Amino acid sequence: MVYMDLDELGWKPVFEQWSNAKAAKFGEDYAEKLIEFKDKWLEKVLSIKRTNCNELVKTSETACVRSMTNLFDAMTGKLTKHETEESMDDFMSYIEKYFIFAMIWSVGATVDEFSRREIDNVMRDIDSQFPNQDTVYEYYINPQKKNWDEWSGRMASSLKASNKQFHEIMVDTVDTVRNRTVVQQLLDHNNQVLLVGHSGVGKTVLIEGILKGLDPLFNSFVINFSAGSSSDGLQAIIESQYDRRAKNKFKPKNSKVKAVCFIDDLNMPRVDTYGFQPPLELIRMHLDYAFWYSRTSTQVAKHFICDLQILSSMGKPGGGRS
Ligand SMILES: Nc1ncnc2c1ncn2[C@@H]1O[C@H](COP(=O)(O)OP(=O)(O)O)[C@@H](O)[C@H]1O
Ligand SMILES: [Mg+2]
Numbered sequence: 001m002v003y004m005d006l007d008e009l010g011w012k013p014v015f016e017q018w019s020n021a022k023a024a025k026f027g028e029d030y031a032e033k034l035i036e037f038k039d040k041w042l043e044k045v046l047s048i049k050r051t052n053c054n055e056l057v058k059t060s061e062t063a064c065v066r067s068m069t070n071l072f073d074a075m076t077g078k079l080t081k082h083e084t085e086e087s088m089d090d091f092m093s094y095i096e097k098y099f100i101f102a103m104i105w106s107v108g109a110t111v112d113e114f115s116r117r118e119i120d121n122v123m124r125d126i127d128s129q130f131p132n133q134d135t136v137y138e139y140y141i142n143p144q145k146k147n148w149d150e151w152s153g154r155m156a157s158s159l160k161a162s163n164k165q166f167h168e169i170m171v172d173t174v175d176t177v178r179n180r181t182v183v184q185q186l187l188d189h190n191n192q193v194l195l196v197g198h199s200g201v202g203k204t205v206l207i208e209g210i211l212k213g214l215d216p217l218f219n220s221f222v223i224n225f226s227a228g229s230s231s232d233g234l235q236a237i238i239e240s241q242y243d244r245r246a247k248n249k250f251k252p253k254n255s256k257v258k259a260v261c262f263i264d265d266l267n268m269p270r271v272d273t274y275g276f277q278p279p280l281e282l283i284r285m286h287l288d289y290a291f292w293y294s295r296t297s298t299q300v301a302k303h304f305i306c307d308l309q310i311l312s313s314m315g316k317p318g319g320g321r322s
Contacts, residue, residue: 011046011065018069033092037099040126042068045107048122053115057196057317067106071182072098074189097129097141097148104136105182110196140178151178170205179206187260187311192287194266195313203313207262210311219256225268227320231278232295242305248291250305258307266314277319283310 015038023031046061076098100123108119120135130136130148142149155172170176179195186193187210195203211220221241223234241259242250252259269277285292286305294301 006060006062009062011061014062014065015042015069029088030092030095033095034099037096041100041103041123042107044122044126045103045119048118049107049111049115052118053111055110055115056112056198057110057314059110061107064107064110068102070189070191071106071186072102074185074191075102077189094146097146100136101141105178108137109182137178138174140181170209176202176206180210183207183210183311187309190258190309192309193311197313197315199315204264207264207311207313211260211262214260215257217257218260219252219254219258220260220262222262222264225263225265225279227268227270229269229279231282234279234282235292235295238305238308239303248302248304250303252307258309260309260311263310263312265320266312267317268314268320271319286310 019031019034019038022034042065046064050061076095079095079098104119104123108116111119116135116137120137123136124130130139131150134150138151139148140151140154141147151174154177155174183193183195183206195207197203208222211222214220219241221237223237238259238261239250241253241261243253243255245251263283266280269279271277282292286308287310290306291302291304294303
């Protein structure tokens, strides 16, 4: 077995594998276009991000490119070319918009407010398809027009007096609208989601709102992390939302199709002497292997936790103190 350092390997093999899979599914022409879009957009944006941008939480390029392909797949899953109405070129320029959008909300989404201007500049140099006002972050693809439209147009236009208590009123802003749209898309396509931002910007209310609107076939539950959270505590809470179906197989409680676990304040668990945050290691283990080990069995026993989707939010990394 040969182990490669992820940094040396870089993001290109990930992209290549993805475009090869597209070639097998939609044909060589489609895949070639994706490679063209990569040369045109992705290379340049990644390069400016590497040199000129700051991030709240450092991300790896490979992970960002993987997020981009996930988001692209989530959004274009149902898109097909209308045989008669549309030429191949028109269709591909529509697909290009989704490529750009997926890139903005993965590679471009992790940088801070100031660095977004840099990315905006470089993207406007490449191509002038965005309207002149504001940054490229202010636009989404309107499927009716098949073109860019402002997010602000999707905000509820007035605050209707409702029978809600004052503290329950959620005010739509450009940020809530676009974050909700992207998170919902990812959630619907079984991607794991992490929202990062300073405290008080509305991450918790946003996700709680999304969980309220979740399909009744899904079981959702919330775990609030604190400095004192432990990995066995986390495992116990998640397993309590599960039924044991076979010796080592766990399925969501009440025969639900999927369990959506919202972990709030993911950064909080205290950093231990060795530099680890054990609850996060447990989550990482689940993401990588889909199982963890039994804490009670006297033998080594795996618990496969099936159909678990993790949605989380955090501020600055590093653990809380209390
Ligand atoms: N768009 C919004 N409309 C109404 N209240 C909001 C909005 N965004 C944030 N708040 C309020 O701000 C406070 C902090 O939000 P919260 O979701 O807890 O932030 P975070 O989880 O990012 O630290 C909450 O009391 C919440 O009700
Ligand atoms: Mg919060």
